Amino acid sequence: xxxNPRESAExxxxxxxxxxxxxxxxxxxxxxxxxxxVGANWLRNAWPNEKAGVFLARxxxxxxxxxxxxxxxxxxxxxxxxxxxxxxxxxxxxxxxPTRSSPQMTTHPAMILATAEVxxxxxxxxxxxxxxxxxxxxxxxxxxxxxAEALDSLKLPFSDLNYQEVAFRxxxxxxxxxxxxxxxxxxxxxxxxxxxxxxxxxxxxxxxxSLKNMYGVIPGIKYGWPKNxxxxxxxxxxxxxxxxxLPPTIAVVDGIVCMEGxxxxxxxxKPMGLVGIGLNPTAVDATLARIMGMEPRKIPYLALAANxxxxxxxxxIDQRGETWQGLESPFKLLDKDFLLDMRRPGILVS
Amino acid sequence: xxxxxELLRRLVREPLGGYGEEVSPAxxxxxxxxMALLAAGELPAAERALDFLSGIQQKDGSIGIRAADPTPAWxxxxxxxxxxxxxEHEAKYGSQIASAIEWTLEAKxxxxxxQQAQALAHDTxxxxxxxxxxxxxxxxxxxxxxxxxxxxxxxxHPRVRxxxxxxxxxxxxxxxxxxxxxxxxxxxxxxxxxxSGMLLLALADEEDSSGRKEKSIQYVAQALSDxxxxxxxxxxxxxxxxxxxxxxxxxxxxxxxxxxxxxxxSHYRLALLANASLGAESPLVKLVAxxxxx
Numbered sequence: 304x305x306x307n308p309r310e311s312a313e314x315x316x317x318x319x320x321x322x323x324x325x326x327x328x329x330x331x332x333x334x335x336x337x338x339x340x341v342g343a344n345w346l347r348n349a350w351p352n353e354k355a356g357v358f359l360a361r362x363x364x365x366x367x368x369x370x371x372x373x374x375x376x377x378x379x380x381x382x383x384x385x386x387x388x389x390x391x392x393x394x395x396x397x398x399x400x401p402t403r404s405s406p407q408m409t410t411h412p413a414m415i416l417a418t419a420e421v422x423x424x425x426x427x428x429x430x431x432x433x434x435x436x437x438x439x440x441x442x443x444x445x446x447x448x449x450x451a452e453a454l455d456s457l458k459l460p461f462s463d464l465n466y467q468e469v470a471f472r473x474x475x476x477x478x479x480x481x482x483x484x485x486x487x488x489x490x491x492x493x494x495x496x497x498x499x500x501x502x503x504x505x506x507x508x509x510x511x512x513s514l515k516n517m518y519g520v521i522p523g524i525k526y527g528w529p530k531n532x533x534x535x536x537x538x539x540x541x542x543x544x545x546x547x548x549l550p551p552t553i554a555v556v557d558g559i560v561c562m563e564g565x566x567x568x569x570x571x572x573k574p575m576g577l578v579g580i581g582l583n584p585t586a587v588d589a590t591l592a593r594i595m596g597m598e599p600r601k602i603p604y605l606a607l608a609a610n611x612x613x614x615x616x617x618x619x620i621d622q623r624g625e626t627w628q629g630l631e632s633p634f635k636l637l638d639k640d641f642l643l644d645m646r647r648p649g650i651l652v653s
Numbered sequence: 654x655x656x657x658x659e660l661l662r663r664l665v666r667e668p669l670g671g672y673g674e675e676v677s678p679a680x681x682x683x684x685x686x687x688m689a690l691l692a693a694g695e696l697p698a699a700e701r702a703l704d705f706l707s708g709i710q711q712k713d714g715s716i717g718i719r720a721a722d723p724t725p726a727w728x729x730x731x732x733x734x735x736x737x738x739x740x741e742h743e744a745k746y747g748s749q750i751a752s753a754i755e756w757t758l759e760a761k762x763x764x765x766x767x768q769q770a771q772a773l774a775h776d777t778x779x780x781x782x783x784x785x786x787x788x789x790x791x792x793x794x795x796x797x798x799x800x801x802x803x804x805x806x807x808x809x810h811p812r813v814r815x816x817x818x819x820x821x822x823x824x825x826x827x828x829x830x831x832x833x834x835x836x837x838x839x840x841x842x843x844x845x846x847x848x849s850g851m852l853l854l855a856l857a858d859e860e861d862s863s864g865r866k867e868k869s870i871q872y873v874a875q876a877l878s879d880x881x882x883x884x885x886x887x888x889x890x891x892x893x894x895x896x897x898x899x900x901x902x903x904x905x906x907x908x909x910x911x912x913x914x915x916x917x918x919s920h921y922r923l924a925l926l927a928n929a930s931l932g933a934e935s936p937l938v939k940l941v942a943x944x945x946x947x
Contacts, residue, residue, distance in 0.1 A: 400831075400843075400845075402843060437831065437832050437845075438832070438845055438847070439793065439847055439848075439884065440845075440846075440847045440882055440883075440884040440885045442882040442883060442884065442922075443845075443846070443847070443881075443882040443884070443885050446880075446882055463672065463673055466671075466672035466673055466675070466679075466921075467673070467675060468675045468676070468677060468719070468721075469722070488675075506837065506838055523784075524672075524679075524718050525718070525722070525724075525725065525785065526784070526785060527725070527783065527784025527785050527788060527791065527794075528784065528791070528793070528832050529791075529832055531783065531784065531785065531788035531789055531791070532785050532787075532788055534788075535763075535787060535788050535789075565838070565840050568842070568843075569840050569842065569843075637838060639838065
């Protein structure tokens with residue numbers, strides 16, 4: 304609503320909207336952002352001093368041994384179980400617009416339950432939180448995705464991130480003009496956030512994985528349905544800035560039955576049988592993008608995140624478990640030049 | 654005690670509330686509770702809610718989502734509906750209503766020039782209302798503001814007329830709507846019950862020569878069931894009541910919905926259910942229809 308001068312886009316400070324960042328300022332902002340992610344001394348995230356570990360498991364099933372896979376994967380990338388004891392862990396699945404007819408759109412309940420079981424087993428207090436991007440009826444999103452029933456089975460509390468009370472936090476990334484973000488209480492109180500996305504194509508950004516999934520921590524009650532304030536400030540820029548401004552965040556990706564084609568909503572199922580895990584979401588996303596046949600540097604928000612939030616370069620990522628080279632299976636994209644240009648060179652999809 | 658009486662007693666005991674377990678009352682749930690209480694003749698409790706809304710109104714007439722959050726101001730629409738539902742609205746809340754109308758008529762969603770929106774099929778130049786400042790017009794805020802202006806007798810205002818045109822345009826080819834996109838990059842999107850039900854409230858007295866309004870009514874009527882979740886069920890039943898198409902099972906579905914909500918802390922869902930249980934007598938239906946007729 305533009306006519307009223309008092310009301311401005313949420314988090315936009317008109318006075319600072321024109322602030323320019325030089326290269327040095329940008330690097331400082333990047334360092335702050337990096338600190339937000341790797342600075343928690345209890346979370347042993349090796350990057351940027353060492354390679355970022357990314358664990359890949361193949362032949363995974365929703366009715367398989369996911370608890371063991373996720374536990375092994377987290378340990379393999381350097382998470383020390385003893386430091387998790389007593390911590391508040393918020394699991395953030397992707398439930399953007401659930402419908403029973405398209406289960407490939409949303410994080411499978413089995414992934415949420417298995418991850419919760421791992422962290423509970425290590426002594427954490429675990430909650431699940433999401434702010435669906437396209438639907439105001441969050442209860443419907445939980446029921447249609449099968450997550451409501453799953454949460455009941457483990458008595459897992461759910462935080463509706465669209466409606467919780469909020470607090471303002473400065474924009475640590477400063478790629479967009481928003482001076483900060485309103486984050487819900489559960490997000491701000493978490494010691495650790497686990498981004499639990501579905502591995503999908505995205506009709507604007509090429510792919511949506513653990514970084515883009517964090518749009519769902521932004522409260523709809525402040526930013527709308529869709530969270531249009533973010534779109535108006537640039538999707539790549541706001542994805543980067545949100546991730547730069549959050550509490551420590553790691554990634555556990557549901558790549559078992561994925562979405563290709565017209566993702567993130569209308570695409571078709573693509574079975575891959577994968578689980579991807581890492582303490583650095585940027586490195587995880589870069590690795591999974593390669594498996595999808597995409598060039599990470601050409602994914603707009605990954606290009607921004609490169610060497611600021613984490614590494615894209617394969618030489619700076621330590622592969623644990625399977626290596627991505629043996630798992631590559633290009634995802635179909637919409638026939639749009641801007642999307643096809645994000646492909647890795649030489650990729651052909653029938 | 655009948656479940657409706659029990660529900661009403663809960664709202665009388667505490668007319669102010671939020672969406673879940675949060676501490677601070679929020680505008681939308683409180684305004685919905687006020688409307689249900691007024692319809693039931695529970696004036697003192699309703700006035701507690703209405704006075705709370707008055708207390709958080711900004712100088713420019715807008716009302717934010719909570720006392721601590723004056724923006725965004727899309728809930729101004731619900732506060733306006735609630736004040737207007739009071740039998741002595743002019744004497745008690747006349748100034749609040751006047752300034753809220755003024756703010757509403759000034760507030761505009763951002764149009765997008767057609768050449769910049771070729772990936773979208775809807776008419777991006779039509780102006781309705783947005784959720785937050787400086788963003789595009791979307792379905793639900795446009796519906797809520799249209800309802801509030803119609804309830805105040807402004808159904809013929811050019812802003813309302815353009816808003817109605819926007820709603821008609823944003824319906825999906827097979828009926829119903831979602832948050833407000835129809836096609837993206839050539840792909841038709843799916844309808845959702847809650848916005849589709851709300852849409853019927855706003856279009857109840859409108860002509861739609863495209864025939865999609867009839868399809869929207871059919872979509873909502875066919876998609877509803879006993880297992881439909883609370884907010885979607887209640888907004889849909891209110892919409893169907895507005896178009897005179899309440900399903901025979903409505904009473905049963907609402908009773909089951911209350912049973913599922915029995916121990917909930919969601920004031921929003923309770924207040925919404927209280928309105929839906931009133932059917933065509935809810936101010937969301939009755940007041941809007943009366944306002945349109947002048």
